Amino acid sequence: MLTPAALIDLAAARHNLNCAKAAAPASKVIAVIKANAYGHGMLRIARALEAADAFGLARMEEAVRLRQAGVEKQLVALEGFFGRDELEAASHYQIEPVISNREQLSLLEKRRLPQQIACWLKVDTGMHRLGFAPAEAAAAHARLASCASVRPPIRLMTHLASADDLQDSATANQLQLFLPLISQLGGEISIANSAALLGWPQTHYDWVRPGIMLYGASPLLGGSGERHELKPVMTLSSRLIAVNQCRRGDRIGYGGSWCCPEEMPVGVVAIGYADGYPRHAPAGTPLLVNGSRVPLVGRVSMDMVTVDLRGQPQARVGDPVVLWGRGLPAEEIAEAAGTISYELFCGVTQRVKFSEEELG
Numbered sequence: 001m002l003t004p005a006a007l008i009d010l011a012a013a014r015h016n017l018n019c020a021k022a023a024a025p026a027s028k029v030i031a032v033i034k035a036n037a038y039g040h041g042m043l044r045i046a047r048a049l050e051a052a053d054a055f056g057l058a059r060m061e062e063a064v065r066l067r068q069a070g071v072e073k074q075l076v077a078l079e080g081f082f083g084r085d086e087l088e089a090a091s092h093y094q095i096e097p098v099i100s101n102r103e104q105l106s107l108l109e110k111r112r113l114p115q116q117i118a119c120w121l122k123v124d125t126g127m128h129r130l131g132f133a134p135a136e137a138a139a140a141h142a143r144l145a146s147c148a149s150v151r152p153p154i155r156l157m158t159h160l161a162s163a164d165d166l167q168d169s170a171t172a173n174q175l176q177l178f179l180p181l182i183s184q185l186g187g188e189i190s191i192a193n194s195a196a197l198l199g200w201p202q203t204h205y206d207w208v209r210p211g212i213m214l215y216g217a218s219p220l221l222g223g224s225g226e227r228h229e230l231k232p233v234m235t236l237s238s239r240l241i242a243v244n245q246c247r248r249g250d251r252i253g254y255g256g257s258w259c260c261p262e263e264m265p266v267g268v269v270a271i272g273y274a275d276g277y278p279r280h281a282p283a284g285t286p287l288l289v290n291g292s293r294v295p296l297v298g299r300v301s302m303d304m305v306t307v308d309l310r311g312q313p314q315a316r317v318g319d320p321v322v323l324w325g326r327g328l329p330a331e332e333i334a335e336a337a338g339t340i341s342y343e344l345f346c347g348v349t350q351r352v353k354f355s356e357e358e359l360g
């Protein structure tokens with residue numbers, strides 16, 4: 001079949017987890033597998049990352065699905081719970097919510113749960129998304145600690161806004177706000193996402209929370225996974241479904257945005273934005289045809305992209321094409337398309353055929 005496929009290399013995922021552990025040897029790891037493991041498949045990645053200490057999910061519903069599938073590991077719901085049903089699910093399935101607002105706190109105070117739950121307290125040190133302001137944190141901590149339904153000890157968490165930029169002073173400012181709370185409230189601490197894990201060792205503390213690096217992409221601005229010895233987990237591929245001999249002056253695709261400078265072969269690849277290939281990838285974005293780089297030409301359509309085959313004149317219908325993954329870092333495609341590897345991975349759609357392998 002000449003259709004797109006995403007090959008998920010589970011050995012590479014395990015290798016990347018080992019890289020995270022080696023970079024933060026004194027910390028426990030919450031492997032972040034929210035959003036269907038960044039598009040890689042939550043259950044298969046959970047099974048592959050058995051060596052993680054816990055899994056991080058965004059929503060309670062994701063964590064419940066993981067439990068129902070038989071995963072027994074410690075689960076952390078990074079956005080906590082919303083409403084009574086989710087709180088009860090947290091208790092029933094023993095999922096640890098991150099508590100970040102007054103509504104969650106008062107619901108916990110009101111509700112007598114059949115089983116106590118372990119909780120994290122989120123402090124907003126500068127991300128201005130979720131969490132209690134540093135000035136409110138001690139009071140929230142005391143209220144949480146006195147909830148009958150909460151199993152002590154309470155752990156503290158904050159999230160960094162700009163750890164991907166090693167020159168940005170925002171990280172030091174966030175730490176400065178968080179450090180007094182660490183000394184005042186004690187308990188286990190979690191700060192570091194992948195970027196902080198690799199670039200800011202002073203943020204490691206008790207628990208690190210890597211996400212993107214587990215999938216093999218660099219979390220740092222302008223970085224590459226390879227530089228950190230990470231291996232790509234997802235390889236997105238397809239095949240040539242046509243090779244056209246075009247003439248000088250022929251315009252390729254919608255809007256005719258790319259014009260052939262000479263007589264040349266133009267390949268048509270069975271992948272488009274309906275599969276998750278970014279529509280904004282410009283002419284020149286690299287693809288691998290038969291393992292060699294060729295540039296994208298013309299606009300990305302729903303089901304197809306077109307490529308300049310002058311460097312691959314022998315290419316034929318059915319030949320393999322890699323869009324990103326092994327041999328072609330997703331970071332490079334993301335940068336060309338004005339996005340980030342996270343979005344590329346999460347955007348691969350249901351139409352793409354997923355399978356697993358154990359290459360490493």
Ligand SMILES: Cc1ncc(COP(=O)(O)O)c(C=O)c1O
Binds near residue numbers: 078159209213
């Ligand atoms: C609270 C929290 N921790 C950790 C992560 C993992 O981040 P990254 O994928 O950049 O390592 C995320 C992801 O967005 C997050 O929201």
